[in-house]
Amino acid sequence: MEHDLWLASKVEESGKLFYFVRSKIDNDMQNDRRAHPRTHNAASKIAEIRQNLEKHLTTFRRKEIYLIDNYDTQAYDFGALARKMIEDSCGIKQDVLALSLACLSREVIEAKRKSLKRMIPLHAYFAAAFTQVVNLSLTSQNPNDYISHEIEYYGKEFGVDTSSLTKVAMVCDLGDDKKETVEELMSSHNKSMSNYLRQSIFHMINYIPLVGSISMFIRYSKHLKKCLDDTAERAIEVHCVLTENLAKKHVS
Known part of the structure; x- marks a missing residue:
């Protein structure tokens, strides 16, 4: 959305780290499955969504996109997003962030194990x-x-x-x-x-x-x-x- 792009541009100007997160991917999968019951392909749909997002983010230097399902946190990019947030932190902040996150994915669990x-x-x-x-x-x-x-x-x-x-x-x-x-x-x-x-x-x-x-x-x-x-x-x-x-x- 226009407001999302404006906010992202301001964050980038300030030199802060940020991530593009597209939620409710499960809804997209369900809608595409209903609309194309015979030809539905989850991998192709995910690629289509990702390409569409990248098309609208060409002006940004940082274009890390994460597609997540709010309910099934083991699917898509939920774990990768958590892992990236931890990796982008430094020093003691890594341990604090890792231990503060709920165990919603394998990546978070592994980050906690590493910190402990x-x-x-x-x-x-x-x-x-x-x-x-x-x-x-x-x-x-x-x-x-x-x-x-x-x-x-x-x-x-x-x-x-x-x-x-x-x-x-x-x-x-x-x-x-x-x-x-x-x-x-x-x-x-x-x-x-x-x-x-x-x-x-x-x-x-x-x-x-x-x-x-x-x-x-x-x-x-x-x-x-x-x-x-x-x-x-x-x-x-x-x-x-x-x-x-x-x-x-x-x-x-």
Whole structure:
């Protein structure tokens, strides 16, 4: 629209980053499918829409166009847009942006995993140091509470904790079969997390103070990486179920 082009030109003049986003691609697909039931081709329609947009943006130096479906965030360019926004940020802003985005696509989940993984050495160091303090009887607190808290934090960041899933399930209006699928996925995930935590507790005791601290750092890092990777993979599975259900309900 004319106002969109005017706004984009002003943003470009200011030297700020911006993106051209064309939403409601699902509506275009449905309309074209109804209008051309025998000859409809999704790839051709997407190419046509993209070419039409590029034709009207010839005056801009930056012409990055993203086509998205507001309901099926696994389709089209939704994930690419999120990834590009994160890549265009710098330093700590990347982590802040990645962790603030809801887990709507594989790209967002991978960005979160990358940001959280950078923090693992720091958490492992504190956990190992805390373990040495505990074994020296300087405190009665359990260092595994620290690790357990970090594992729970992963679940919240990826939206696969109980509270997040309850809210999303209501919004997506999951049927009994989908609820059962999500519950099975989370039951398996929770068992894996409990197993990792038990391994962490097992390795906490009976070690040589200096060498043991280094060993515990390595072990805690290993356990946290496993938990993070498993949580990210489970998030991909769970959110695929949720977005697929939401997309189907929208179409119907």
